[in-house]
């Protein structure tokens with residue numbers, strides 16, 4: 001027999017404050033055994049290529065469009081290639097796939113890729129000798145003037161160092177660098193690094209390729225997603241050790257190696273992200289406000305029947321952090337799922353509780369975060385033995401925004 005739960009299916013227990021679970025970033029570390037419990041966050045981005053008034057000093061329209069599309073691809077290859085941490089030496093820090101990808105937006109008017117070219121001598125370049133005002137590192141006037149998409153898109157500005165300064169001996173090298181704002185990123189010197197031939201110590205010529213240049217974009221986006229530098233201060237994570245901040249192994253102290261390969265250190269590699277860092281990012285995407293949720297395409301508001309979370313037979317699963325699921329939850333025979341924070345299901349999705357399985361809402365909330373209603377909780381019952389799925393509510397757990405309502409008396 002299969003039916004929706006009613007009041008008689010629900011048991012209740014006493015109340016304890018459970019908010020601590022929702023507030024811990026470690027509660028949001030993706031579970032590799034249940035990837036559908038932490039679906040990929042698809043982040044909207046667009047690009048602005050800042051040229052001089054004559055259209056020079058940066059990529060032209062043809063090169064710029066090719067470069068940006070390649071940059072997004074390479075960035076996504078990086079998001080898809082998490083590496084074992086180099087530090088601490090001998091570590092066994094888990095390598096968890098990173099559930100983040102970038103999506104280059106389309107211009108709403110033209111339908112073309114959202115890559116914009118602006119000719120602006122005053123705002124278009126970074127002059128390192130300025131500490132404030134237009135042209136300085138942290139200047140926001142360029143962002144305020146050109147960014148589009150309101151708060152729903154991360155606007156990425158590809159800027160160069162002031163052209164005259166590059167040739168000046170006192171300015172120094174036109175280094176690749178960047179800065180993050182809440183909804184925007186400035187990346188400096190991609191064009192210079194991509195087009196200028198440099199020489200290694202042994203005399204070999206080289207230019208930087210797009211894969212290399214994409215690492216700075218991902219590092220800056222890491223800041224947008226709540227990650228801090230790791231090498232010289234507490235970044236809120238125990239699995240990112242402090243280190244001397246070496247760019248590469250030099251064979252000499254303190255960079256004799258191995259050196260960090262973490263995305264949030266400065267090094268040539270930047271491919272490793274730790275579980276704690278992933279937890280911080282996912283929590284930041286999950287937060288209703290004050291995080292990075294508004295940049296993510298809300299696929300959790302559409303029902304995806306093939307992205308179900310299955311709690312396998314006799315498995316005990318505890319969700320201490322919040323979730324934005326894309327499909328159903330199925331709790332199989334003898335298994336239990338405990339929910340301690342807010343778990344959102346899309347409209348049409350349901351929780352299936354099979355005979356002998358338990359859904360325990362322990363201070364958490366089962367809901368829909370899209371202004372819709374999810375379908376409800378389906379109780380499955382063995383028609384011979386009468387064994388059925390159980391729903392247990394404790395610590396003021398709640399169920400809301402559902403089509404098949406369960407009244408719970410606490």
Ligand SMILES: [Zn+2]
Nearest residue numbers: 219220223229
């Ligand atoms: Zn940084």
